[in-house]
Amino acid sequence: MxxxxxxxxxxxxxxxxxxxxxxxxxxxxxxxxxxxxxxxxxxxxxxxxxxxxxxxxxxxxxxxxxxxxxxxxxxxxxxxxxxxxxxxxxxxxxxxxxxxxxxxxxxxxxxxxxxxxxxxxxxxxxxxxxxxxxxxxxxxxxxxxxxxxxxxxxxxxxxxxxxxxxxxxxxxxxxxxxxxxxxxxxxxxIEIYDRKKPTQDEVDTYKAYRVNEGEIVPAMASFGEGFHFHVTGLMHDEFGFPSNDADTADKLLRRIMNKISDNVDDIVMFEEEFMEDAEMVVLAYGGTYRSARSAVKKARAMGLKVGLFKAITIWPFREKRVIEIAKDQKKILVPELNLGQYVLEVERIVAGKTEVHSLGKVNGEAITPDEILAKIREVL
Amino acid sequence: MSSQLIKNNFRMDRLPHIWCPGCGHGIIMRSMAQAIQNLGLDKQKVCIVSGIGCSSRAPGYMDFNTLHTTHGRALAFATGVKLANPELKVIVVTGDGDCSAIGGNHLIHTARRNIDITTIVFNNNIYGMTGGQYSPTTPTNDFGTTAPFGNIDKAFDICKLVDGAGATYVARGTAYHVNQLTKIIEKAISNIGFSLVDAISICPTYYGRKNKKGTAVQMMNYLKDSAVDTKVAEKLPPEKLENKFFIGEFKNTTEPEYTEEYMKIIKKYQKER
Missing domain, CATH: 3.40.50.970 (Thiamin diphosphate (ThDP)-binding fold, Pyr/PP domains)
Structure with a gap:
C-alpha cells in the first residue's frame, strides 16, 4: 500500500x-x-x-x-x-x-x-x-x-x-x-534519468563532444572533475574547440537535430479519447485542453461524433499520428489561446488531406467549453 | 621553443592564437597563467569563463576547465558555475565592451554580491573583433568606425564602477608593466570575493590606426609613459598628472563572500530539517 x-x-x-x-x-x-x-x-x-x-x-x-x-x-x-x-x-x-x-x-x-x-x-x-x-x-x-x-x-x-x-x-x-x-x-x-558521465579512466582520452558507440549524446563531465574540456557557443569539433570547417559545422548541427528527430517515439507523448467513430477531432493542449474535453463530452452527449487528442509533447510534433487522423478524413479543430499558432503546424502536417479549423482567443480569458462546442457544431 | 609556463598551462595544439600582430592580449593571457602557476592552484579546480570578443578567445588556449559563453554574459554564467560548485576558482576573461556595455548589468551585480570571482578585463578601448567601433572605454573625442567625427560619449572608469558597486579587490595594470600585472592578478585571485583587474591592452590594428597612435611599440611606450602608480601619484603635483592614468591597487578589503554566506544558510537549515 x-x-x-x-x-x-x-x-x-x-x-x-x-x-x-x-x-x-x-x-x-x-x-x-x-x-x-x-x-x-x-x-x-x-x-x-x-x-x-x-x-x-x-x-x-x-x-x-x-x-x-x-x-x-x-x-x-x-x-x-x-x-x-x-x-x-x-x-x-x-x-x-x-x-x-x-x-x-x-x-x-x-x-x-x-x-x-x-x-x-x-x-x-x-x-x-x-x-x-x-x-x-x-x-x-x-x-x-x-x-x-x-x-x-x-x-x-x-x-x-x-x-x-x-x-x-x-x-x-x-x-x-x-x-x-x-x-x-x-x-x-518516480523514474529518474541522470546524465551519462565519462569515467575517471577516460581523463586523458576524453573528447567532450564525441558520441561513443551506441550512445545518443556525448558523455558529459562536470567542471572540476579533472577533465580539462572547453565549452563554447561557436561551432565546435569533437574536443569542443571552435571550428570554421564547413563539414564540422554541418555534422555538428545535424547531429544535435537528429538526436531529437531520431527519437521522436521516445520523446512524444499524447493521449486520445472517443476516437473510434469520430468524424472530427479536437486537438488541444495545456489549459485549453480542459475546456476541450468538457466540450467533447457535451458534444458526445448530443450524439456528435467528436474525438479528443491531447498533445502533451508540443515539440517535437507527433506527425505520424496526425497524418493517420487526416487520412481517416477526420476534420481537425485546434482551439488555443492565441490567433492560431499550433494550428499552423497541424495544417503543415495534414497538407490538405483533411479540413483543419482554428479557434483562437486573445482577450485574456480562457476559451470556454461552450465556445468550443459552438465551433464543433459549426464545423460538423 | 615554448617556455615551461606555456607547456604547463596552455593547450599547445590550439596555438598560435588568433590575435593580430602587436596586440597586447597575449601578454595579459600569459600574465594570468603566470599568476595561476605562482599561486600553485590545482588546475582541476580552476574554471576560466569568457564572453565574446577578442579577449574572450583566451580560455580556449588555456588548459583548464574553460567556458566561452555569449556576449556580455560571462559573469552570469560564472556566477552559476561558482554557486553550483564553490570549490572552483572561477576567473572571468572579458573585454571593455563585453563587460561594461552589453554586460554592464552583470558586472555591477556580480560586484555587489561579492561572489568569489576574479575578473580580468582585457581593456583595449575598442571593439576589436567587429572591426573598431567605439566602446564604453574609448576616450571622448577619439575615433572609431562608428565615431567617424569623434566620440562624444564619456568613458567609463571600470575600476571606479566596480568599486562603487561593491567589489572587494580592484586594481589596474597594463600589458607593458607585466611583472606588476602578474602580482596584481595573483592578489585578485587570492581575494575571497569579487575582484577586478582592469588590464590595459593595446589594439594597434583598430584603435591605434583610427587614432594615429603609431606602431605597437609606440603604443607600448605610451602605456609606459602615461601610467602612474597610484602610490606614486599621491606624492606628485597635479601638473605632473595631466594626461596620465593610474595603475596599481585601488581597493583591497574583506567582506562576506556570497557562496560562503549561502553555504551558511544550507548548513543551518538543512540540519534543522
Missing part, C-alpha cells in the same frame, strides 16, 4: 515539487508573474536539500547562471513568463548548441510585450520552437493539470539529461495558478 502524500496545490507549486523529485539542485531566475511562485518556493526548498537558489539581476542572467550550474554538475532550472521568455532566448540557443541539459519553465501570459499581465495565454508555443536564432533542437511539453505539471516537470529533467538539451515546460496561467488535489508519488515510483 503506497503512502502517497495528498495535497491541494497550485500548478506552479507542483512544478517545483516535480523538479525536486527529479533531482533539481540549482535554480537561477528573475521574478515575473505568473511564474514567481516557482522562484519563491525554490528559494525556500532548495537549501533544505543542499541545493542552491539565486535571484539574478535579470532574465538573461537567470538563463546564463542556470547553464553554468548545470555545467558544474547540478540539475538546473529557471522559470519565467512571456517577456522573460523572450529575453532568455539567446542563451537557450547556447544551451542547445553546447548541449547543456537544463529546464526552462514558461508560464505563458498574454502578450506581445507586457501585454495583459497576467491573463492566460498560449502565445509562446511558436516561440518555444523558433525563439532563438538558427536551427536548433527543441523539446517542449505542456501540462493540462496540477498532477500532470508534477509528472511533466520530472519528464522535462529526464529528457534534458538524456538528450543533453534544454527542455521547456510550457505552462500557462490557467494551470500554473490553478489549485487541484494532487497525489504525490513516492520516490521509488
Amino acid at each position: 503506497k503512502n502517497r502524500k495528498v495535497k491541494l496545490m497550485q500548478g506552479n507549486e507542483a512544478c517545483v515539487e516535480g523538479a525536486l523529485a527529479a533531482g533539481m539542485k540549482f535554480y537561477a531566475g528573475y521574478p515575473i508573474t505568473p511564474s514567481t511562485e516557482i522562484a519563491e518556493i525554490c528559494s525556500q526548498k532548495l537549501p533544505l536539500v543542499g541545493g542552491k537558489f539565486i535571484q539574478m539581476e535579470d532574465e538573461i542572467a537567470g538563463m546564463a547562471a542556470t547553464i553554468g550550474g548545470s555545467l558544474a554538475g547540478l540539475k538546473s532550472m529557471t522559470a519565467t513568463s512571456g517577456p522573460g521568455f523572450s529575453l532568455k532566448q539567446e542563451n537557450i540557443g547556447y544551451a542547445a548548441l553546447a548541449e547543456v541539459p537544463c529546464v526552462i519553465v514558461d508560464v505563458q501570459r498574454a502578450g506581445p510585450s507586457t501585454g495583459l499581465p497576467t491573463a492566460p495565454s498560449q502565445g509562446d508555443i511558436m516561440q518555444a520552437k523558433w525563439g532563438t536564432h538558427g536551427d536548433h533542437p527543441v523539446i517542449a511539453l505542456s501540462p493540462t493539470s496540477v498532477k500532470e505539471t508534477f509528472d511533466l516537470t520530472v519528464k522535462c529533467f529526464n529528457l534534458s539529461e538524456k538528450y543533453r538539451t534544454p527542455v521547456m515546460l510550457m505552462l500557462d496561467e490557467i494551470v500554473g495558478h490553478m489549485r487541484e488535489k494532487i497525489e504525490i508519488p513516492e520516490a521509488d515510483e
Whole structure:
C-alpha cells in the first residue's frame, strides 16, 4: 500500500515539487508573474536539500547562471513568463548548441510585450520552437493539470539529461495558478534519468563532444572533475574547440537535430479519447485542453461524433499520428489561446488531406467549453 | 621553443592564437597563467569563463576547465558555475565592451554580491573583433568606425564602477608593466570575493590606426609613459598628472563572500530539517 502524500496545490507549486523529485539542485531566475511562485518556493526548498537558489539581476542572467550550474554538475532550472521568455532566448540557443541539459519553465501570459499581465495565454508555443536564432533542437511539453505539471516537470529533467538539451515546460496561467488535489508519488515510483558521465579512466582520452558507440549524446563531465574540456557557443569539433570547417559545422548541427528527430517515439507523448467513430477531432493542449474535453463530452452527449487528442509533447510534433487522423478524413479543430499558432503546424502536417479549423482567443480569458462546442457544431 | 609556463598551462595544439600582430592580449593571457602557476592552484579546480570578443578567445588556449559563453554574459554564467560548485576558482576573461556595455548589468551585480570571482578585463578601448567601433572605454573625442567625427560619449572608469558597486579587490595594470600585472592578478585571485583587474591592452590594428597612435611599440611606450602608480601619484603635483592614468591597487578589503554566506544558510537549515 503506497503512502502517497495528498495535497491541494497550485500548478506552479507542483512544478517545483516535480523538479525536486527529479533531482533539481540549482535554480537561477528573475521574478515575473505568473511564474514567481516557482522562484519563491525554490528559494525556500532548495537549501533544505543542499541545493542552491539565486535571484539574478535579470532574465538573461537567470538563463546564463542556470547553464553554468548545470555545467558544474547540478540539475538546473529557471522559470519565467512571456517577456522573460523572450529575453532568455539567446542563451537557450547556447544551451542547445553546447548541449547543456537544463529546464526552462514558461508560464505563458498574454502578450506581445507586457501585454495583459497576467491573463492566460498560449502565445509562446511558436516561440518555444523558433525563439532563438538558427536551427536548433527543441523539446517542449505542456501540462493540462496540477498532477500532470508534477509528472511533466520530472519528464522535462529526464529528457534534458538524456538528450543533453534544454527542455521547456510550457505552462500557462490557467494551470500554473490553478489549485487541484494532487497525489504525490513516492520516490521509488518516480523514474529518474541522470546524465551519462565519462569515467575517471577516460581523463586523458576524453573528447567532450564525441558520441561513443551506441550512445545518443556525448558523455558529459562536470567542471572540476579533472577533465580539462572547453565549452563554447561557436561551432565546435569533437574536443569542443571552435571550428570554421564547413563539414564540422554541418555534422555538428545535424547531429544535435537528429538526436531529437531520431527519437521522436521516445520523446512524444499524447493521449486520445472517443476516437473510434469520430468524424472530427479536437486537438488541444495545456489549459485549453480542459475546456476541450468538457466540450467533447457535451458534444458526445448530443450524439456528435467528436474525438479528443491531447498533445502533451508540443515539440517535437507527433506527425505520424496526425497524418493517420487526416487520412481517416477526420476534420481537425485546434482551439488555443492565441490567433492560431499550433494550428499552423497541424495544417503543415495534414497538407490538405483533411479540413483543419482554428479557434483562437486573445482577450485574456480562457476559451470556454461552450465556445468550443459552438465551433464543433459549426464545423460538423 | 615554448617556455615551461606555456607547456604547463596552455593547450599547445590550439596555438598560435588568433590575435593580430602587436596586440597586447597575449601578454595579459600569459600574465594570468603566470599568476595561476605562482599561486600553485590545482588546475582541476580552476574554471576560466569568457564572453565574446577578442579577449574572450583566451580560455580556449588555456588548459583548464574553460567556458566561452555569449556576449556580455560571462559573469552570469560564472556566477552559476561558482554557486553550483564553490570549490572552483572561477576567473572571468572579458573585454571593455563585453563587460561594461552589453554586460554592464552583470558586472555591477556580480560586484555587489561579492561572489568569489576574479575578473580580468582585457581593456583595449575598442571593439576589436567587429572591426573598431567605439566602446564604453574609448576616450571622448577619439575615433572609431562608428565615431567617424569623434566620440562624444564619456568613458567609463571600470575600476571606479566596480568599486562603487561593491567589489572587494580592484586594481589596474597594463600589458607593458607585466611583472606588476602578474602580482596584481595573483592578489585578485587570492581575494575571497569579487575582484577586478582592469588590464590595459593595446589594439594597434583598430584603435591605434583610427587614432594615429603609431606602431605597437609606440603604443607600448605610451602605456609606459602615461601610467602612474597610484602610490606614486599621491606624492606628485597635479601638473605632473595631466594626461596620465593610474595603475596599481585601488581597493583591497574583506567582506562576506556570497557562496560562503549561502553555504551558511544550507548548513543551518538543512540540519534543522
